[in-house]
Amino acid sequence: MTPLRSARGFNAWIAATVGSELGSGILAFALTWTASGISPQVASAVPTLTVAPSVALGLLGGAVADRFGPRRVMITGTLAMLLVSAALGVAVILWMPSAVLLLIAATLIGTVAAFQRPAAGVFPRLFVADADLGAAMARVGMASQFARTIAPPAGGLLVGLIALSGVAFLDVVGAVVMLCTLLLIRPPRANAPARDAVSLRGIVTGVATARRTSGVPALLACVGIVAGAVIPAVLLGIPLAARERGWSASDAGVIEAGWIAGGLTCGAWFAWRGTATKVSRPMALGPLVVAAGLGLLAIAPAWIVALIGTTFIGVGVVVFTAHVFPTYLLLAPSAMVSRFQALLILVQQAPQLIVSPLIGLFVAVVGTGPVLAVSGLVATLATLIVVTDRTLRTFTTNR
Template sequence: MTFSYSYAARPRTPQPTPARRPLPASYLVWLAAATVSQLGDVVLGFALGWLAAEHGGAAAGLVLAAGSLPSVLLLLLGGAIADRFGARRVMIAGDAVMLLMSVALALAVLHAGTPLWLLLTASVLRGVVSAFYRPSAGSMPRRLVADAQLTRALALRQGAGQTVILLGAPLAGVLVAAGGLGAVAVLDAGTLLVVLVVLLLVRARYATPASDRSMPVWRAALDGVRVVRHTPGLVVALTLVAGAAAFLLPTVSLVLPLLARDAGWSAVATGVVAGAQGAGIIVVTAVVARRGGARRPGATASGGLAVAALGQAGLVAAAVPPGGEGAAVAAAVLVGAGSGLFTAHLAPVVLGSAPRTHLARVQALVGLVQALAVTLTIAGIGALAAATSPQVAGGACALGLLGCAAAGGVAFRRLTLEPVESAQ
């Protein structure tokens, strides 16, 4: 895939351009069902971690690791399976397995309560299914919408996902308090049934050739790396994704709590600041979903990282004087807005650049580089904060993000919205 400038003549009729036409109903129905299912998954994940904490900190860490480890180790295999047998088939199988697991979990809770072995089993199965499901789900937008509509479609998906994250934890807390893990499992089963029915009805609108079935599966999984290396723009894009994950994703999970404790903010105030970042993402992605993306997606994505870095610096500054929670909320909105700009404009470049035979495998690599980048840097950021101060650690994240923004601005300075496919 190569990128080139393209100048379209002004239309003589008021017909909308392909990029501005309404998104297909099939995509909107699938996205609605997938969002409902994601809400059930977020609630289940929260409940498993919360109940595991009753068995002690080591048990809670074991349950969380049991879910996250297979979802990372099996990602490339999941992408290869989806490209070989079809993303829709893989998602139907995954939803069916998780539906049975949720029903079985609800029944087991009635008879055995919430012993550690049950929580571990549920977490492992959830992680394994996620490894096969995520690459397939990530590739679905390009199977359901025209390439010119990818920016709006992915922005809508990002905004919906962020909304689920904001609502999932409070809903999980209410359900766990009211009905325990059994109620959560029943809710998850209901959401899975919804998306399973939708997947049985929705068909791909754009043909996607199957990958070479003569190639061993393990080799097909690694073939995604070859495709990324030989597709212009993808190596740089995935490098930028890794950089953003390394310096941006730890903001709410690590940097903000450290800054808040150092500044003496309450848990409620810190939660409001974290929610402000999510609100910034939702607002930006809603605008992109409605109006479309910028003409220069690479420059806009890099600019988004710069905006997020400015917000991170604002968080550091707000945590220095006492009573800086109001300024921190504004800074967090900037972090979210920058994050939304980055993802809403770079995600279509990655998905739109991938050859149709490797859609799921490229999405698997995106998830893998994000997970590896966060794993490698979050411990270092924590160690830096312990050795110096949370302000130094937050400043390092802001500087790292600015470096990524500068590198992306140079690498993508000629990238425009319309990709032109070339032979593999």
């Protein structure tokens, strides 16, 4: 491992990312909180409509970023988010926050994210050498995770003090800072535009190329398995296990904090020291650590054991993703890197839409413990894929 050699402007973008992610997270909480005061149906529809455009439009968003470059797409998306937040703030002041208004805002926010996320995911590649990409992405991931961690409690405080309109204008401030930062910085590495990317043929070609690129199908399968096994199990499994075993709501909150703390600590290490050059070992180890954590959570007789389990989960996820994500970008052709990133985001999100309702169904039949144990076993399939794929076994970032 070697420390990250920072490129000019990269740290400024990370700092702006913290502010932007924090503003977006607080606004997301405020939208859901306001919607919950209207009806449970509206409250559940708001986050759904925020995610759905990313699934529906994500591949198009990646194609646009390949055609016009990640920086241009991020500037346009940030400006669009600024206008959406400002319009929401004004609309809430002029009219009461209705269900229609909240659902429109959620859909617009999700649509902007569908174009921004693929561009933001590949942006670090324009700042650093290939050997430093893992540490760079770990630093970005740690900053984003920190913002997402403090956003809900900050949103709970601010929505009571300045209401939804004030939170929307606060997000405008974050967008302005990000917009200014993007306009001022210039990544040292160029992005060659793919002129045929924004077409049905260009999108299909991107997916077909990903399928044919050695190592990429295996990585996508691993990401889908880990995302499907971990995220629903943690988000649903912790509260369900807490209620089943008589733990309090505060106990459940501490248990969930374990996976955040484990991930942040591990991410800080990789951001400081860099990632391993021989990526197959940590990629194979990560899912095993996740499985051990899910196993502890499945059998935990007390909340402190569950806390240890979720800490293991957080560490395992970051050990895995800190090496998978940069490897994936390095395997992608330079003219298709954003389309590849959009496909990666799709693979992360789609399994959750299927697994979450299944977890609720099986927990009602067999209880939380067996479902969490099975989730752990499923996660180990990612390890099996890594160790049996020749490209991943031999891949190194020292190229």
